[in-house]
Amino acid sequence: MILFENVTKKYRGTAKPALDRVDMNIDRGEFVFIVGASGSGKSSCLRLVLREDQPSSGKIHVLGQDLSKISSRKVPYFRRNLGTVFQDFRLLTNKTVYDNVAFSLQVIGKSRGFIQEAVPDTLEMVGLANKAKRFPHELSGGEQQRVAIARAIVNKPAILLADEPTGNLDPATSLGIMQLLRAINAAGTTVVMATHEAAFVDIMQQRVVELSQGAVVRDEVGGGYGETASIPVSDLSAQGVQVLRTTEAVVRAALSPQAAPETDSAEHVEAAVAAETAAIAMPAPQAPEAARPPAAGADEPAADTDTVVVPARSASVFEEPNPLGGEDDGVDEDTLRPDGPQERRIPGFLDPDRPDPVQMSETGSLAEHLGLNRKDDDQTDVGPVR
């Protein structure tokens, strides 16, 4: 899905390359952390995937496209398949939450009907259905980042690129963002995240690609952050750590190729949670509950929607067959229309106590299950808006 072949990037006027002969292959559906010290090349890497920049040498393929062969005119079409989230949110300050998300669809010519359906669905998914009319300055930092994530995923991109998405948020708020990204990944979107956040990298045990002075020095499935931790795990609350671990355990169970059929999923999930809980040297047995907010906890009336949105929407994730606007550019169709992840429903990890996903989808929203409607969310963090 993303392939780097011997990629070197040297900026004009610099002595050392920002990226130095990088080889990397990221498959559809993966969650990959790009880690490394400041200046190691993480953002350069993401910029190349986005085709904001071109490598000095080497080849990059994204979604079956050789990026060197995409003309400038077609770059915007290519980018429709990529969602991006940044540390500083980059919201339009003069537009409401709804309009920020809708705008990204308007500029690519989506119909009003599509927008009127997709935007509320996506806001509900990220737990902001009741704040659609707010302006960015009326939101907490965590909420602003959720708007940015909603904007990034509303067109159902195949790939979500996140550059330090939690960099401006406190650990507790970051946790919610990470859980949201993980849920988006579980629904079939490939997620590539550059980060300094050691705690999440260590806990989530996803694939880790580590850069040092532009070179890949580690590419490890289920790795941790390494030596350059920026937030010690101890800075997270025990509950927070437990929530993330439990989420991960159940995600693994739910996405495992050997996963039991749905009727067995409760046992499967419970076993995974039990194993994971036993491995944690922190007493926080109530943590899964902590992920669930009180039903009436929001500061505004809850949205009038009780259905988990992601499963239904994810079934049509890759609706545009050709990222370059319908012309045949030699796109590898297989990479554009995966037949696996988008079939998956959001798994039972969202509520281990209610493991039947069908029942869950009928009784509560994804945002609620992720604990994104917390009453105290407004008070925890406020980040910048551009």
Ligand SMILES: Nc1ncnc2c1ncn2[C@@H]1O[C@H](COP(=O)(O)OP(=O)(O)OP(=O)(O)O)[C@@H](O)[C@H]1O
């Ligand atoms: N536009 C540019 N022009 C010149 N040099 C650049 C440019 N962008 C990045 N660099 C250099 O390339 C190297 C890699 O930068 P990059 O931003 O990719 O690192 P990073 O790992 O994302 O850093 P950070 O964690 O601080 O964001 C650095 O030495 C940086 O100074």
